[in-house]
Structures are given as C-alpha cells and as structure tokens.
Amino acid sequence: MRTHxxxxxxxxxxxxxxxxxxxxxxxxxxxxVDMLASSEHPVxxxxxxxSLPQVPKSSAYRHLMVLEGAGIIRRIAATDGxxxxxLSEVLTEHHHHLLCTSCGRVFDVTPSASxxxxxxxxxxxxxxxxxxxxxxxxxxxxxxxxxxx
Amino acid sequence: MRTHxxxxxxxxxxxxxxxxxxxxxxxxxxxxVDMLASSEHPVxxxxxxxSLPQVPKSSAYRHLMVLEGAGIIRRIAATDGxxxxxLSEVLTEHHHHLLCTSCGRVFDVTPSASxxxxxxxxxxxxxxxxxxxxxxxxxxxxxxxxxxx
DNA sequence: AGTTGTAATGAGACTGGTTCTCATTCTATC
DNA sequence: GATAGAATGAGAACCAGTCTCATTACAACT
Numbered sequence: 022m023r024t025h026x027x028x029x030x031x032x033x034x035x036x037x038x039x040x041x042x043x044x045x046x047x048x049x050x051x052x053x054v055d056m057l058a059s060s061e062h063p064v065x066x067x068x069x070x071x072s073l074p075q076v077p078k079s080s081a082y083r084h085l086m087v088l089e090g091a092g093i094i095r096r097i098a099a100t101d102g103x104x105x106x107x108l109s110e111v112l113t114e115h116h117h118h119l120l121c122t123s124c125g126r127v128f129d130v131t132p133s134a135s136x137x138x139x140x141x142x143x144x145x146x147x148x149x150x151x152x153x154x155x156x157x158x159x160x161x162x163x164x165x166x167x168x169x170x
Numbered sequence: 171m172r173t174h175x176x177x178x179x180x181x182x183x184x185x186x187x188x189x190x191x192x193x194x195x196x197x198x199x200x201x202x203v204d205m206l207a208s209s210e211h212p213v214x215x216x217x218x219x220x221s222l223p224q225v226p227k228s229s230a231y232r233h234l235m236v237l238e239g240a241g242i243i244r245r246i247a248a249t250d251g252x253x254x255x256x257l258s259e260v261l262t263e264h265h266h267h268l269l270c271t272s273c274g275r276v277f278d279v280t281p282s283a284s285x286x287x288x289x290x291x292x293x294x295x296x297x298x299x300x301x302x303x304x305x306x307x308x309x310x311x312x313x314x315x316x317x318x319x
Numbered sequence: 320a321g322t323t324g325t326a327a328t329g330a331g332a333c334t335g336g337t338t339c340t341c342a343t344t345c346t347a348t349c
Numbered sequence: 350g351a352t353a354g355a356a357t358g359a360g361a362a363c364c365a366g367t368c369t370c371a372t373t374a375c376a377a378c379t
Binding site: 194196215216227228231232235252 | 365366367368374375376
C-alpha cells in the first residue's frame with residue numbers, strides 16, 4: 022500500500038508520533054514499520070518474523086503493541102483467526118479489504134471518492150441513532166481470491 | 171437481532187439445513203441457536219458458556235464449528251481479538267456492526283436499502299478488478315459506544 | 320423390537336500463539 | 350558522567366482453542 026508521505030518523510034512522521042508519547046523509534050520498530058510500508062498487503066505475524074529474522078519474537082510482539090497503541094499501525098482481524106498488520110490510514114490512504122476464506126490472505130482495495138461520500142453519510146446516520154462516536158470504518162468483502170476459485 | 175422466520179419456524183429451518191449435511195439438530199446445538207436468536211447482539215464464547223452452563227466447553231466449541239460449517243451461524247472478528255457469533259443472514263436480516271474499542275462490545279445496525287444498493291454496486295466494482303468472488307460483505311464502524319465516551 | 324453404522328458427547332490432555340518476567344542494555348536529559 | 354526511564358531478548362508462563370478417546374444417542378434398516 023502506497024504511503025501518503027514521500028519515502029523519506031515516513032520515518033520522520035513515525036518518529037514524531039512516537040516522541041509525543043515518550044517512546045523511541047528504535048531499530049526493531051523501524052524494521053517493522055519499513056516492512057509494513059513496503060508490503061503490498063497486510064502482514065501476518067508469522068510472515069513478519071520470517072522476513073525479519075533479526076527481530077526476536079517477544080520483541081516483535083511488543084513492538085506491534087507499542088506501534089498499535091501509538092496509532093502508527095492497525096490490527097486487522099482476518100478470517101483465519103490470525104491478525105494482520107498494516108500502517109494506519111494516517112500514514113497511507115484510506116482503503117478497504119478483500120478477505121479470502123480459503124487461504125486467509127487479505128488484499129487491499131481503494132474505494133472511489135463517490136462511494137466514500139455515500140459511506141461517510143451512511144456511517145453518520147447509523148451512528149446518530151446509537152450515540153456511537155465513530156473513529157474509523159472498514160468495508161470488508163469476504164469471499165474467494167483469484168487463486169482459490 | 172430479529173429473525174426473518176417466525177419463532178416457531180427457525181428451528182425447522184435450522185434442522186433442515188443440518189439434515190442436508192447429515193448432521194443432527196441436538197439439544198446442545200439448539201440451546202446455542204436459541205441463545206443467538208434471542209440475543210440483541212453478537213455473542214462471545216465466554217458469554218455463551220456463562221449463560222449456557224449445561225453445555226460443556228469442548229462441546230460448545232464443536233457445536234460452533236459445526237453450525238458455522240453448515241452456514242447457520244457466522245463468526246465475527248471483534249476488536250479485542252475474541253470472536254463473536256451470530257445467526258447467519260440467511261436466518262436474520264442483513265445488517266452491519268458498530269465495534270466499541272473500549273469495551274469490546276458489538277452492536278447491530280440495519281442499513282437503509284439505498285445504502286445497500288450503493289454498497290452492492292461498489293463491491294461488484296472492487297471485486298471485478300481482482301477476480302475476487304464475493305460471498306458477503308460487512309461494514310464495521312469502529313469507535314466508542316455511548317457508555318464508553 | 321433388535322441390530323448396525325454413524326453422529327454426538329464430555330472430560331481432560333494437549334498445543335501453540337501470545338503475553339509476561341526479569342536481568343541487562345540503551346539513550347535522552349540534566 | 351550520572352541518572353532515570355525506555356527498550357531489549359531469552360525463556361517461562363498462560364490460556365483460548367483443539368484434539369483424543371471411550372461412551373452414548375440416534376436414525377435407518379430388517
């Protein structure tokens with residue numbers, strides 16, 4: 022998923038956001054952010070430690086919690102029970118997901134502006150009735166990917 | 171969530187659907203289906219065994235897998251990492267969810283017909299580009315519920 | 320009613336993904 | 350350079366969820 026920020030400034034944005042919470046943008050955390058930034062799709066924990074053998078398991082879990090807590094990454098619940106991670110939409114562009122129930126993979130798709138307008142209006146309506154205060158929304162399409170048909 | 175079927179016929183529908191797969195609609199399974207049918211919101215596993223102490227843990231997990239496999243119930247991934255269960259939309263009406271990130275609860279909301287038309291069109295578009303074959307879609311609004319503000 | 324084959328059940332053992340602990344090392348700040 | 354708090358990594362611990370296996374229930378035949 023392409024980031025809003027030019028490549029160079031992503032790290033700066035992340036560092037700033039961590040600093041705000043008295044947290045440090047260390048080696049391990051940067052490896053994880055870089056990996057998510059360069060990935061085409063949300064990444065599972067297993068994929069992550071496989072492609073980042075330098076980052077120990079227990080540290081990786083902690084990094085994910087810290088980064089999620091700081092709003093830098095987002096946790097996605099996939100259909101196979103294993104969470105996936107991606108950069109939060111502050112750092113990328115707003116998008117939705119296709120979830121394959123056969124292989125568990127998650128694909129990114131970018132909605133059209135007109136669709137998002139309709140969705141935003143609808144979300145506002147829904148939410149009014151419940152006194153619910155929305156932070157974000159996600160449209161997930163569940164089905165079978167091209168490889169799994 | 172109100173069911174499409176009148177109360178009496180829900181059991182018959184479920185039984186039929188299980189029969190089709192050579193499965194039986196037994197006591198424990200009926201307890202679970204009845205509980206989901208009478209619940210206002212998707213139910214976590216913990217809630218379930220608490221309110222159904224007659225159903226042993228290992229059996230309850232198995233019932234859920236069987237019922238999910240038969241398309242009678244649906245598993246929802248909530249923000250706290252614990253799955254929730256609800257009757258599938260064949261047995262209820264199509265609806266979406268509000269997920270509270272503070273308390274983890276999930277609320278049901280029914281979208282307007284016009285919104286669903288837009289959504290269906292959009293899903294079709296998205297999916298065309300990927301050769302993805304959709305089974306269902308879900309619009310989740312993440313935020314804070316009235317109690318948690 | 321009896322037999323047979325298959326599904327269902329429940330207690331408890333087991334698994335493995337995730338979290339926790341703790342001693343150590345880093346890093347920003349004074 | 351001293352200090353305090355954050356970060357790290359190895360391994361222990363935890364626990365939700367799954368599996369096993371011996372037993373029981375059920376449906377479909379004769």
